[in-house]
Amino acid sequence: MAQPECEVYVFIGDGAYLMNPTEIVTSRQEELKITIILSENHGFQCIRNLQMAKVGHSFGNEFRERDFKSNRLEGKFVPIDFAQNAESMGARAWRVKTGDELRKALREARAEKRTSVIVIETEKYHGPPGSGVWWDVAAAEVSSDPETQKLRAAYEEGRNRLQRFHY
Numbered sequence: 001m002a003q004p005e006c007e008v009y010v011f012i013g014d015g016a017y018l019m020n021p022t023e024i025v026t027s028r029q030e031e032l033k034i035t036i037i038l039s040e041n042h043g044f045q046c047i048r049n050l051q052m053a054k055v056g057h058s059f060g061n062e063f064r065e066r067d068f069k070s071n072r073l074e075g076k077f078v079p080i081d082f083a084q085n086a087e088s089m090g091a092r093a094w095r096v097k098t099g100d101e102l103r104k105a106l107r108e109a110r111a112e113k114r115t116s117v118i119v120i121e122t123e124k125y126h127g128p129p130g131s132g133v134w135w136d137v138a139a140a141e142v143s144s145d146p147e148t149q150k151l152r153a154a155y156e157e158g159r160n161r162l163q164r165f166h167y
Contacts, residue, residue: 008034015044024089027115035109041122042077056137057149078147086117134162
């Protein structure tokens with residue numbers, strides 16, 4: 001809103017998008033254009049990765065159907081049409097799969113006068129490389145699960161070796 005003459009690009013994951021897609025409506029109300037590049041990896045994969053690193057198990061971070069045999073959300077991925085969702089709020093939308101399709105959609109979105117959403121299917125379990133930094137996020141201190149116990153021991157070792165202050 002401060003610089004309406006500028007192009008505004010938003011790179012967002014599908015989980016974060018689902019928490020607030022109404023920003024598209026706001027952009028329509030204010031007659032402001034934004035271009036949203038939506039990474040569709042079927043859930044909150046960065047939070048899933050954190051769970052795997054700190055608990056050893058994942059729960060509730062992927063858009064999956066309930067498996068009634070295990071009673072867990074580990075069935076098929078729930079199909080969500082993000083492009084259609086964006087279009088329903090007045091945006092122009094593209095579904096892209098290749099680099100050439102992405103470049104074409106970005107060119108078309110730049111020429112568009114209204115908010116645009118480019119949906120890109122992204123590999124589910126392939127994240128960026130590690131940062132090499134220690135992050136003070138603890139595994140559970142009390143657990144009967146051997147995997148969580150192992151992760152807690154690794155956390156305590158890291159805390160003792162890397163933390164710069166003492167409790």
